[in-house]
Amino acid sequence: MTDNIIKVGMADVNCTKHPGVLVTLGLGSCVGIALYDIKIKTIGLAHIMLPWSHQAKNNANRAKFADTGILLLLEKMSEAGASLKNIVAKLAGGAQMFSFSGNSDMIRIGQRNVEATKEVLQQLRIPVISEDTGGNYGRTIEFYSEDGRLMIKTIGHGIKYI
Amino acid sequence: MDLSLLNSFHLDVLKEIGNIGAGNAATALAKLLNKKVDMKVPQIRIMGFSEVNEVLGGAETPVVGILLSVLGDISGYILFVLEQSAANTLVNILMSKKPDEELEYNEITLSALKEVGNILTSSYLSALSTLTGLNIKPDVPALAIDMAGAILSVPAIEFGKTTDTVLYIETEFIEGEDRVIGDFFLVPDTESYIRLLDSLGAMC
Numbered sequence: 001m002t003d004n005i006i007k008v009g010m011a012d013v014n015c016t017k018h019p020g021v022l023v024t025l026g027l028g029s030c031v032g033i034a035l036y037d038i039k040i041k042t043i044g045l046a047h048i049m050l051p052w053s054h055q056a057k058n059n060a061n062r063a064k065f066a067d068t069g070i071l072l073l074l075e076k077m078s079e080a081g082a083s084l085k086n087i088v089a090k091l092a093g094g095a096q097m098f099s100f101s102g103n104s105d106m107i108r109i110g111q112r113n114v115e116a117t118k119e120v121l122q123q124l125r126i127p128v129i130s131e132d133t134g135g136n137y138g139r140t141i142e143f144y145s146e147d148g149r150l151m152i153k154t155i156g157h158g159i160k161y162i
Numbered sequence: 163m164d165l166s167l168l169n170s171f172h173l174d175v176l177k178e179i180g181n182i183g184a185g186n187a188a189t190a191l192a193k194l195l196n197k198k199v200d201m202k203v204p205q206i207r208i209m210g211f212s213e214v215n216e217v218l219g220g221a222e223t224p225v226v227g228i229l230l231s232v233l234g235d236i237s238g239y240i241l242f243v244l245e246q247s248a249a250n251t252l253v254n255i256l257m258s259k260k261p262d263e264e265l266e267y268n269e270i271t272l273s274a275l276k277e278v279g280n281i282l283t284s285s286y287l288s289a290l291s292t293l294t295g296l297n298i299k300p301d302v303p304a305l306a307i308d309m310a311g312a313i314l315s316v317p318a319i320e321f322g323k324t325t326d327t328v329l330y331i332e333t334e335f336i337e338g339e340d341r342v343i344g345d346f347f348l349v350p351d352t353e354s355y356i357r358l359l360d361s362l363g364a365m366c
Contacts, residue, residue: 009212010315011322025221026311029319049211049315049322056323064211064322097316098229098304109319138312140222155224155308 008032008045011064013073015044015080022143027093029110031117031133032141033070034090035126036148037082043145044082046073050109051116066116070124089121090150090162091131092141099136110134130162173206175364176331176355179290180204184333184346186289187242187282191344194278195255197337204333214311214318214328221311228279229316231301232287236354239317240283240300241347243310244275248343252278272305279303286346294361317349324352 004020010030014022018041024032033046046069053059053068062068074084094114114133121128132139132152142151153159168176184201192199226249228242244252250265253274265271283300291298306313321328328349335344350358 010214010318011211011326026309026313026315028308028312028315030315049319058324058326061211061326064326095312097306097308097312098227136306138309140309153222 008047010047011049011061013044013046013063013069013076015042015073015076015082016145017042017080018145020145022145023141025140027139027141028095028097029093029113031066031091031093031110031113032139032143033066033073033117033121034092034141034143034150035073035077035082035087036090036143036145037077037086038088038148039083039086040081041145041148042077042080042082043143043148044073044077045141045143046070048113048117051112066113067120070117070120074124084124084126087126088148089126089128090143090148091117091128091133092139092150092152092162094133095135095137095139097136097138132160132162168208172359172364175359175362176206176329177204179293179358179362180206180331180333180346180348182293183286183290183331183348184335187286187346188335190281190285191278191335194281195252195337199343200336202334202336204331207330207332208327209330210327211318211322214314221309223310224308225310225313226275227306227308227310227313228276228283228303229306229313230279230283230303232298232348232350232354233301234291234299235296236298236350236357238348238350238354239320240286241313241317241349242279242282243313243345243347245343246307248337249275267307276303276305279305282346286348290348290358294358296357296361314347317347320351321349329355 022045035044048069053065062072094110140153226244331348
């Protein structure tokens with residue numbers, strides 16, 4: 001059923017109930033934060049671009065950052081009936097697409113996104129049960145409300161489920 | 163200044179910048195390939211981040227991306243995206259092989275591709291430099307072969323620190339009838355496109 005598929009773009013969050021599927025195409029250094037309420041089969045996906053909102057000059061769009069993006073997603077999910085104590089997390093992305101010889105902090109942006117995400121989730125006591133992060137390749141992810149499966153598609157690094 | 167304050171005159175000037183830069187690069191590419199290379203009218207894309215992944219015929223399309231930082235009086239990125247089969251042909255011609263021979267990605271072919279990126283972006287930027295009288299130089303190129311969306315997100319993330327939109331000056335390269343072979347993106351940061359406009363007397 002293609003009707004159930006909801007796309008989540010860059011700097012965007014969304015959530016859906018069973019039997020919905022959340023999809024993000026071509027994740028690079030961005031991180032896809034997939035949250036699953038195991039009791040009521042409600043899933044949420046945040047596609048964040050940057051680690052911390054307080055480090056940016058413009059932080060009006062909460063979905064852009066790991067810290068505010070996770071909170072925004074949790075608000076949406078709790079409106080949909082999810083409760084924090086039943087939520088688990090899966091992570092994907094945070095790659096370094098280009099290897100520069102320079103020392104720009106853009107080099108480590110993927111890694112810093114993953115670190116910030118984990119730190120925020122830890123503060124919220126949301127367990128990260130699996131992840132596929134880092135590397136130097138892009139990922140497309142599909143998150144299924146059916147069972148909380150997260151499919152990860154790559155070019156040249158296969159398909160896997162976490 | 164906000165990107166939304168750009169009027170149609172500013173956009174036309176930015177298009178002309180794309181035209182002159184990419185025109186020079188297209189000539190360089192045509193010389194490398196020994197084939198006629200055309201280009202489309204440049205487009206100025208001012209996009210919200212959620213749309214970025216959708217350009218270039220889909221976020222999952224595999225492409226070759228060559229990214230360089232722009233240094234000097236302006237800063238930002240220049241990204242040259244090549245369709246995979248075009249990259250294939252290019253490398254084979256440079257290595258004096260048959261154009262349709264299967265391309266194996268190894269140190270030599272990747273470095274050849276980077277060099278192509280280097281030549282093309284340098285032609286683009288030097289035309290820009292001559293036009294504006296600004297000092298504009300490319301940094302060392304970096305290369306990735308992957309999903310278009312993941313590659314385009316790299317300059318977008320840099321924009322994300324300051325704005326909620328990203329400005330791409332995009333020029334498509336075409337070979338033969340209507341086959342898109344590559345796509346040039348100049349992604350100046352906010353201060354830089356103002357400086358570009360200013361240097362051409364287009365800011366008042």
